[in-house]
Amino acid sequence: MIKTDYKNNILTVYLSGEIDHNRAADIRASIDSRINSIRPKRLELDFSKVSFMDSSGIGLIMGRYRAVGLIGGDLKIKNIPENLSRIIELSGVTSLGVLR
Amino acid sequence: MNYLNEMHIKFPGKSVNEAFARSVISAFVLELDPTIAELADIKTAVSEAVTNCIVHGYRREIGMVYIDAKITEDKRVIIKIRDKGIGIEDIKKAMQPLFTTAEEEERAGLGFAVMQSFMDKVKVSSTVGKGTSVTLEKLIVSVR
Ligand SMILES: Nc1ncnc2c1ncn2[C@@H]1O[C@H](COP(=O)(O)OP(=O)(O)OP(=O)(O)O)[C@@H](O)[C@H]1O
Ligand SMILES: [Mg+2]
Numbered sequence: 090m091i092k093t094d095y096k097n098n099i100l101t102v103y104l105s106g107e108i109d110h111n112r113a114a115d116i117r118a119s120i121d122s123r124i125n126s127i128r129p130k131r132l133e134l135d136f137s138k139v140s141f142m143d144s145s146g147i148g149l150i151m152g153r154y155r156a157v158g159l160i161g162g163d164l165k166i167k168n169i170p171e172n173l174s175r176i177i178e179l180s181g182v183t184s185l186g187v188l189r
Numbered sequence: 190m191n192y193l194n195e196m197h198i199k200f201p202g203k204s205v206n207e208a209f210a211r212s213v214i215s216a217f218v219l220e221l222d223p224t225i226a227e228l229a230d231i232k233t234a235v236s237e238a239v240t241n242c243i244v245h246g247y248r249r250e251i252g253m254v255y256i257d258a259k260i261t262e263d264k265r266v267i268i269k270i271r272d273k274g275i276g277i278e279d280i281k282k283a284m285q286p287l288f289t290t291a292e293e294e295e296r297a298g299l300g301f302a303v304m305q306s307f308m309d310k311v312k313v314s315s316t317v318g319k320g321t322s323v324t325l326e327k328l329i330v331s332v333r
Contacts, residue, residue, distance in 0.1 A: 107211075110240045111204035117295070141211070141229075143236040144303050148295040172229045179306055180299055 091119045100129035105138035108146040117149055124156055132157040137168035146173075147180040154187050163188060193260040194220065202243040202254045202272065210239045210256060217258055218266050221329040230307035231266065231327060237300040238270040238323045244291060246274025246321055265309075268325045276317040284313065 092103040102120055106112070124132060132153060136142075154164045165188040169177055183189050196217055200206045211232045218231060235256075242254045255271040277283045284305075289298030304311045310326040 107208060109204075109207045109236055110244060111207050113295070141232065141236075143233050143240065144297050144299040145240065147297040147299055151297060152295040172226070175306075176233065176303060179302065180297065 091116065093123055095127055095129065098130035099133055100124065100127055100131070101133045101135055103135045103138065107141040108139055108149065109141070109143055110145040113145045113149050117152060120153055121156055124153075124160065124162075128160050128162075129157070130162050131165060132162060133165045133167055135168050136166060136170060136173060139170065139173060142173050142176060144176070144180075147176065147182065150180075150182050150187060151185070154182070154185070165189065191262055193262055195257070195259045197255070197257050199253050199255045201251050202239075202247050203251060204240075204243060206254070207236055207239050207243070210254070211236050213256070214258065214268065218260070218329065221260060221264055221266065222331050223329050224331055224333055227327070227329055227331065231268075231325075234304045234307045234311075234325050234327075235268060235270065237303050238325065241300055241323070242270065242272035242274065242321070244294070244296070246272035246276075248275070250274075264329045264331075266327055266329060269322060270325070271320060271322040273320040276319055277313070277315040277321055278317055280313050280315055 094101040100123060150166060157164050198213060214235045215228055215232055239254055252272060252274055257269045259267045282288060284301040286302040287298040289296045304325060308325045308327045312324040315321040
């Protein structure tokens with residue numbers, strides 16, 4: 090269901106649509122199963138196709154930051170659309186160690 | 190006070206209705222001709238408040254969520270989102286950024302901070318055991 094790509098030790102996950110509490114659990118489960126089977130050095134979350142996100146998405150980002158951190162990897166969030174940049178900035182995830 | 194328009198809905202607090210609530214509120218404010226950014230702000234704030242009713246107000250039960258929205262003659266939108274759930278003991282503490290009682294569910298504790306930053310006014314009233322009501326207000330400037 091979720092589009093991913095793995096090369097050069099980087100697992101890229103292409104998120105899409107609206108990320109809210111309703112969808113967060115499924116997205117989390119499919120990302121975590123890939124993290125645990127592939128054990129990438131870096132997880133990259135691509136937001137280019139995300140049309141909406143609320144604080145459930147921030148919880149999802151921080152949760153994946155911890156999940157990939159447990160196996161010694163880091164997290165990068167990329168291609169943040171204009172309309173999501175405010176919530177990302179307000180959340181302070183990048184000052185907590187998430188790369189952008 | 191005369192209102193240009195108003196609407197009232199109630200729906201069961203199932204998580205699929207978070208997207209439903211966002212769609213309804215977008216359709217409702219459309220007559221004010223909001224900018225895309227204003228519309229996104231309102232949708233996000235409503236999503237936060239509705240999700241809180243579902244996640245915290247009712248926890249593992251499904252209860253009704255109520256939305257009452259009004260548009261004023263001076264182009265303000267006033268949206269009240271209510272549940273009849275567990276209520277909040279200490280509102281001031283609950284509204285502090287990063288405070289959450291649901292960390293194990295990967296909640297960031299940012300819902301109220303988002304509402305406050307995306308809307309002009311946020312008013313919370315709550316009674317333990319009776320429920321919580323959040324009133325959001327925003328002036329639609331629609332300058333492009
Ligand atoms: N409708 C409600 N009923 C009962 N408690 C609530 C309600 N809304 C908020 N709370 C309480 O206030 C706290 C803070 O809410 P807030 O939305 O800021 O963060 P969160 O929901 O915990 O996390 P996030 O919104 O980032 O996913 C919640 O953890 C909860 O304890
Ligand atoms: Mg919340």
